[in-house]
């Protein structure tokens with residue numbers, strides 16, 4: 001079964017290459033739609049690695065982000081490969097979609113360890129890591145692997161929620177505590193949060209004590225990034241930073257969020273910066289029967305892939 005699976009993967013990689021170049025060989029005369037994210041190329045050629053991290057074991061309200069991977073890939077197939085915002089096509093960027101990492105329901109420790117090992121392999125393969133899909137806790141091993149490589153790491157956090165709780169229901173490692181655990185390691189001075197509009201009283205006090213909150217405007221994001229100079233930056237993006245009127249497919253929707261053009265304005269500030277990793281998380285596709293939330297994550301990933309290709313090296 002495993003042999004068959006990898007044989008199929010190789011076959012689809014070949015088809016993916018065809019789709020990239022729109023070439024047809026003499027033996028296959030039709031264009032086939034790959035099950036991977038639009039424009040994914042052969043891993044050997046790639047500079048960027050996209051991978052689904054789809055697990056929702058600590059989701060405290062509405063679970064379902066374990067289903068994000070296939071919803072986003074399907075949405076990507078209906079998307080234009082060209083970005084009007086950054087004037088670039090996905091077809092001109094060498095990136096590969098690994099698929100979803102196998103993450104068994106429950107088993108949190110195993111899941112975090114598995115992501116840690118997988119992201120090391122992505123980096124060892126020379127691929128810039130972009131994880132997507134599931135609950136925000138899954139960003140922890142990605143950020144920690146970046147911190148291990150870059151001790152002067154700065155984390156930029158887009159979210160509706162502060163995620164700084166000391167614990168949630170007795171657990172220190174959850175989707176509501178992740179940035180607190182990150183700040184414990186990298187230091188609060190190296191964390192800035194944009195779009196935050198919800199949290200507990202303890203979280204509010206932490207944001208005030210450590211001055212982590214900034215408004216989500218392109219000016220404020222630019223000012224912060226300029227202040228970092230050439231320091232390595234990791235972007236962790238919980239898409240519930242968007243207003244639930246345009247992004248309802250998420251586990252803890254929070255009114256009062258930003259709109260799409262504001263997110264794009266913020267993302268564009270990261271162009272040409274020294275990015276070292278990114279994630280785009282918290283899609284629970286079944287809460288949005290229109291499918292627009294999955295489309296929104298796919299389009300955000302398109303912009304992130306372009307940003308990764310333009311990173312300062």
Ligand SMILES: [Mn+2]
Nearest residue numbers: 160161238240
């Ligand atoms: Mn959130």
